[in-house]
Amino acid sequence: MIYRTMIKKTLPRFLDTVNKNYRLIVPEQKGKETYTFKPYSGFSNVATEFLRTIIPPKQFFLPPKEDLFHVSGTSDIEVGAEEEPFSIIFGLHSCDLHGIDILDKAFSYGGKDTFYWRRREKTGFIGLSCLPDKYCLCKSMHTDFIVDIYDLFLYTLDEVYMVSVRTALGDDMLRLCPELFREPTGKEIAEYKDRIEERESMFTRIMDITNLADLLTLEYKSDVWEQYSHRCLFCGSCVMVCPTCQCFDVYDSTDLLTDITVRWRRWDACMRKDYALVTGGHNFRGARPERFRFRYLHKEIGFAEMHGKATCTGCGRCSETCPAGIDMVEVVRSIRE
Amino acid sequence: MSLVPELAILVEKRYLDAQHSLFRFVFNDEDRRKAFSFKPGQFVMLSIFGVGEAPISITSGPDEKGFIDLCVRKAGRVTGVLHELEENARVGIRGPYGNGYPVETMEGGNLLIVAGGLGIAPLRSLIRYVLFRRERFGEVGIGYGARDPESVLFYGEMQNLLERTDINCMLSVDSVPENSRWQGQVGRVTQLLDKITMPLEGTSVAVCGPPVFYKFVLDKLLKLGYSKGSIYMSLERRMECGLGKCGHCVVGHKYTCIDGPIFTYWDAINLPEIF
Ligand SMILES: Cc1cc2nc3c(=O)[nH]c(=O)nc-3n(C[C@H](O)[C@H](O)[C@H](O)COP(=O)(O)OP(=O)(O)OC[C@H]3O[C@@H](n4cnc5c(N)ncnc54)[C@H](O)[C@@H]3O)c2cc1C
Ligand code: SF4
Ligand code: SF4
Ligand code: FES
Numbered sequence: 243m244i245y246r247t248m249i250k251k252t253l254p255r256f257l258d259t260v261n262k263n264y265r266l267i268v269p270e271q272k273g274k275e276t277y278t279f280k281p282y283s284g285f286s287n288v289a290t291e292f293l294r295t296i297i298p299p300k301q302f303f304l305p306p307k308e309d310l311f312h313v314s315g316t317s318d319i320e321v322g323a324e325e326e327p328f329s330i331i332f333g334l335h336s337c338d339l340h341g342i343d344i345l346d347k348a349f350s351y352g353g354k355d356t357f358y359w360r361r362r363e364k365t366g367f368i369g370l371s372c373l374p375d376k377y378c379l380c381k382s383m384h385t386d387f388i389v390d391i392y393d394l395f396l397y398t399l400d401e402v403y404m405v406s407v408r409t410a411l412g413d414d415m416l417r418l419c420p421e422l423f424r425e426p427t428g429k430e431i432a433e434y435k436d437r438i439e440e441r442e443s444m445f446t447r448i449m450d451i452t453n454l455a456d457l458l459t460l461e462y463k464s465d466v467w468e469q470y471s472h473r474c475l476f477c478g479s480c481v482m483v484c485p486t487c488q489c490f491d492v493y494d495s496t497d498l499l500t501d502i503t504v505r506w507r508r509w510d511a512c513m514r515k516d517y518a519l520v521t522g523g524h525n526f527r528g529a530r531p532e533r534f535r536f537r538y539l540h541k542e543i544g545f546a547e548m549h550g551k552a553t554c555t556g557c558g559r560c561s562e563t564c565p566a567g568i569d570m571v572e573v574v575r576s577i578r579e
Numbered sequence: 580m581s582l583v584p585e586l587a588i589l590v591e592k593r594y595l596d597a598q599h600s601l602f603r604f605v606f607n608d609e610d611r612r613k614a615f616s617f618k619p620g621q622f623v624m625l626s627i628f629g630v631g632e633a634p635i636s637i638t639s640g641p642d643e644k645g646f647i648d649l650c651v652r653k654a655g656r657v658t659g660v661l662h663e664l665e666e667n668a669r670v671g672i673r674g675p676y677g678n679g680y681p682v683e684t685m686e687g688g689n690l691l692i693v694a695g696g697l698g699i700a701p702l703r704s705l706i707r708y709v710l711f712r713r714e715r716f717g718e719v720g721i722g723y724g725a726r727d728p729e730s731v732l733f734y735g736e737m738q739n740l741l742e743r744t745d746i747n748c749m750l751s752v753d754s755v756p757e758n759s760r761w762q763g764q765v766g767r768v769t770q771l772l773d774k775i776t777m778p779l780e781g782t783s784v785a786v787c788g789p790p791v792f793y794k795f796v797l798d799k800l801l802k803l804g805y806s807k808g809s810i811y812m813s814l815e816r817r818m819e820c821g822l823g824k825c826g827h828c829v830v831g832h833k834y835t836c837i838d839g840p841i842f843t844y845w846d847a848i849n850l851p852e853i854f
Pocket of ligand 3: 379480483484485486541553554555556557558559560561570
């Protein structure tokens with residue numbers, strides 16, 4: 243890996259140049275304290291100090307709703323062509339990059355999901371360091387740092403960004419304006435070290451995940467699930483904002499005039515009542531406590547059993563979003579006690 | 580391509596009973612027709628365009644090439660419309676999906692097959708696999724239970740099996756209505772298991788049927804002394820993709836669609852929410 247530094251004031255020039263060569267997507271401020279990923283429309287709209295966007299970057303690979311194919315009574319099955327240009331997403335924090343890594347695994351296990359991968363393969367990432375707020379749980383989930391997935395990663399120092407160049411694509415981007423980048427000095431390296439230490443000491447929220455998989459299994463019948471399920475509204479917000487929740491439903495709609503059927507898929511939530519309902523009326527997870535519990539079990543154990551990694555990246559979106567004020571840290575603490 | 584089916588034609592429809600019919604499909608594409616191969620216990624996602632998709636076990640045998648037979652119960656939207664389709668109708672098929680029965684492990688040993696109702700659908704494929712290479716198996720026993728004589732699926736084929744001396748096949752029905760003729764056993768399918776005696780060592784047991792059926796049959800098999808690791812069951816779950824992506828079929832840490840639908844009883848009881 244190569245490391246370079248770039249003067250912070252030159253970031254607009256760099257992003258302008260990247261935008262000329264790729265489709266650039268950046269975080270923008272939306273409401274008072276809300277952020278969202280948008281196509282680049284000039285540097286003045288780019289947010290560089292923000293924590294989490296409302297909707298995570300999964301939207302770019304798994305859109306909330308997406309057409310799979312069209313077919314009519316007589317035609318062949320036609321898969322819509324995806325003519326999107328190569329995209330670069332700027333401003334991804336470590337947790338969201340981990341989230342993409344988890345989705346990559348999920349959409350590869352048992353065979354590649356071609357719809358996910360045809361977009362994912364045409365996307366590069368510029369990561370950006372961040373400082374935690376009261377919702378950030380990444381340190382506990384071991385996702386506060388990342389060494390792969392990205393093409394470039396920018397660590398914010400006082401005057402410069404320390405730039406980690408991970409891939410040839412990252413190098414290509416650097417070479418679009420080589421004059422902006424140079425070798426890090428000893429002083430910058432020292433500052434980088436100080437910053438890491440400083441950041442580590444800023445985490446106020448800690449979730450103890452020691453032997454959590456065992457505990458969740460042992461406490462499968464705990465009253466805790468019942469208690470929380472009375473508070474939960476089953477609105478599914480926590481699922482929609484989660485960078486690693488991937489569930490979807492598949493539908494058909496037919497245009498009566500043209501007789502063309504479109505098959506499409508849409509995000510779904512395991513919290514929904516008929517999520518596990520089968521024909522004949524049997525529901526494998528109908529009761530509220532069962533549905534509430536399932537999300538925790540799947541986040542913390544299910545995926546980890548297969549890929550050695552919990553699917554919670556600690557991004558804090560669910561806790562910040564939940565209208566009932568349900569907080570994963572609190573739930574896990576209740577299980578521990 | 581994932582999630583995108585291939586066009587197929589319904590070439591034959593055979594009425595089995597008021598709820599079930601046997602449907603034969605062939606792919607439009609001739610190369611695909613030849614190349615399609617599968618293991619007993621695998622399923623396909625059957626599409627009726629404009630209606631949706633449903634996971635259905637392949638009921639033909641893997642040695643029968645060129646077509647796919649599905650035995651389907653009229654249960655809801657997709658399966659309902661399927662029963663209305665005329666021959667030559669266009670459908671979509673993708674697959675085969677799932678792990679299927681571990682036939683390589685089963686070969687060389689004895690095999691006990693226990694089916695309840697529509698559970699015969701995937702097991703019929705396994706039976707056909709066995710009949711095609713009977714010499715590779717030791718003792719073979721088949722117990723099939725249905726509600727009443729009317730609802731015994733594939734009655735003619737079962738009759739042939741009853742007559743064979745190299746297979747110990749027995750049928751039973753829960754009850755026989757008046758004015759109905761029945762020469763087989765009457766009672767629960769579990770009673771057949773007392774009669775189809777197999778050595779406990781070296782016998783694999785393949786079980787498929789509705790939830791209550793599992794409850795009784797598994798209980799009985801354990802009482803008889805079979806190991807949980809030698810009992811193979813097929814799980815039913817809601818499925819939207821069949822590819823391990825949509826999440827709907829997850830049980831514990833497994834995807835029924837790709838890690839299953841065939842699980843040993845031992846594996847199954849280690850998954851929470853199994854029944
Ligand atoms: C591995 C497997 C093998 C199967 N094999 C057979 C077979 O050989 N013969 C047979 O008749 N039936 C079989 N089934 C059951 C069959 O899939 C359901 O009866 C069918 O999905 C009902 O669809 P529907 O649209 O007619 O019903 P509806 O109730 O109208 O379906 C509504 C929605 O629920 C979903 N859904 C409902 N029940 C199920 C279910 N059990 N599994 C998956 N999705 C469901 C459908 O995808 C659909 O989106 C099998 C199921 C599984 C999981
Ligand atoms: S956001 Fe909160 S209330 Fe809504 S489903 Fe999730 S935990 Fe329940
Ligand atoms: S579970 Fe909550 S904190 Fe964890 S990744 Fe999902 S939204 Fe973020
Ligand atoms: S059916 Fe979609 S994950 Fe199994």
